[in-house]
Amino acid sequence: MESNANQTSYNAALYARLSKEDNDNDKEESDSIANQKTLIKEFLKSKPDIHICTEMVDDGYSGVDFNRPAMNQLLADIKAGLINCVIVKDLSRFGRNHIEVGRYIEQIFPFLGVRFISINDNYDSATGRTSADNIMLPFKNLMNDAYLGDISLKTKSQLEIKRKRGDFIGSFPVYGYLKSKQDRHKLVIDEYASQVVRDIFKWKLDGMSNQGIADKLNSMGILSPLEYKKSLNMKYTTTFKTKHTSKWFSLTIARIIKNEVYTGVLEQGKAAAPNHKLKKRIKKAKADWTRVENTHEPIVCKEDFAIVNKLLLSDTRIPPEQDGVYLLSGILHCGDCSENMVRKLIRHNDKDYVYYICSTYKKDKSKCHNHRISHKQLETGILEALQKYIGEVVNIDEMLRYIETLPLQRIEAQKIDKRLVKLQKEIDKCNRVKLSLYENYTDGIISRTEYMDMKRVYSQKVQEAERAAKKLQGEIETLMQNSRYHSYWIERFKEYRNIEELTRKALITMIDHIIVIDAKRIDVHYKYQIEFDRAVAFIEATGQLAIADHATGKKVV
The missing domain is CATH 3.40.50.1390 (Resolvase, N-terminal catalytic domain)
Incomplete structure (x- = not known):
């Protein structure tokens, strides 16, 4: 040239x-x-x-x-x-x-x-x-x-400000949501896709595997997230697409199950480029993500989300030629080493016998004990324990409903009135002593050093008494809130009040884990145990006061 x-x-x-x-x-x-x-x-x-x-x-x-x-x-x-x-x-x-x-x-x-x-x-x-x-x-x-x-x-x-404000700043909303027509930074539920998401969580609670769920969706002709976006004329591309027509896969199901956006939470800012000259984005530590709750309407409740994600961490092996896990998979633990109990099948005289043994013992008999327990015996024990516990929860529910009909504010005021009065008397007494100390100091009865030391002591007593009074008031507010709050966890248990047979969903909904102590003893640990104990304590506290008032002939108004 x-x-x-x-x-x-x-x-x-x-x-x-x-x-x-x-x-x-x-x-x-x-x-x-x-x-x-x-x-x-x-x-x-x-x-x-x-x-x-x-x-x-x-x-x-x-x-x-x-x-x-x-x-x-x-x-x-x-x-x-x-x-x-x-x-x-x-x-x-x-x-x-x-x-x-x-x-x-x-x-x-x-x-x-x-x-x-x-x-x-x-x-x-x-x-x-x-x-x-x-x-x-x-x-x-x-x-x-x-x-x-x-x-x-x-x-x-500016993007970080929007993220912290709870605005959605992505190009495309996650499967199950759409951008609001009124505000493109807000997510609204996609009625069709959201139902698919609910089904995915429901099937997972029922014990289905990720691949089993994917196969079911494909057999039903449900469009995968990528194909669904294309059907809505969204110009969407992804590195996960490997074939001309994208199908549901186990990884697709896992991404949905693990995504907290379905509980109404926005997690954004998960990756960033080091500077404006580099296109490559680097993943950030989870602690550096921007997380804002209640930014949009949830598709699944937080309790189901937590249960399903806990299942992903459990030992949930899929039986051969089946879509779901075993009934007790990931729930049973050894009473000695706390490791999982594993399912064993023995055939004897043309009959199948199923039992569970400690996984540690199975690998090395010197490191733990057998803890063998029959599957049938185990199921019977768990069902009986559940039925009894559900009965207790139903009783708690009835007691809370009854307490709600009582003038609780008056009851709680009477309960703490004496303690508060005593504390106030203590505060008044200390303040009077402090005043007299000052008078003694000005009259020359005590020295300045003595006055300052004694004033400090009584000032500290006043502060302690005021903190105790404030704590009592806080306890009242908490109890009053409990009395009017019909707990979600109670409804979860009441769904199974007539349970006659164990199901995978019932187990993972109500039971956290089960400890196998020996062939005849198990220790069942239920979900929402803290809430259960609080309800019992509340009933005992308010019940005792109501009984005492009734015994003394007082009329609570």
């Missing part, structure tokens, strides 16, 4: 670029693609030696990255000898990476014999570089680079 000195005419490429970071207030108009083209064409009216062969536009591409479609085509045309002049509105339209821009101006274009014109910068490589160009061009490139860095920081800051 000929050098610029011998060139009489030029085949030029008009190059324009606009990125998202440039779309800001007045700059959107001044840097628009149409504006750039108009300015360049007006400039060329006085340049008869240059005629435009092509117009190349990178709309929506960052200036820091030179791997842009139009830029790549421009270089290809230059190397093919079709273009020998490049014209831009200013250097920032060509690029904002000062190192790359400098490399093109200083090395690549001169080597290829390409004339480069930046109109607003008054730069034309055909006229040669002045001493001012040698100073100003690198400086302008640095300024353009710095501008992009500043915009990047401001953008990140």
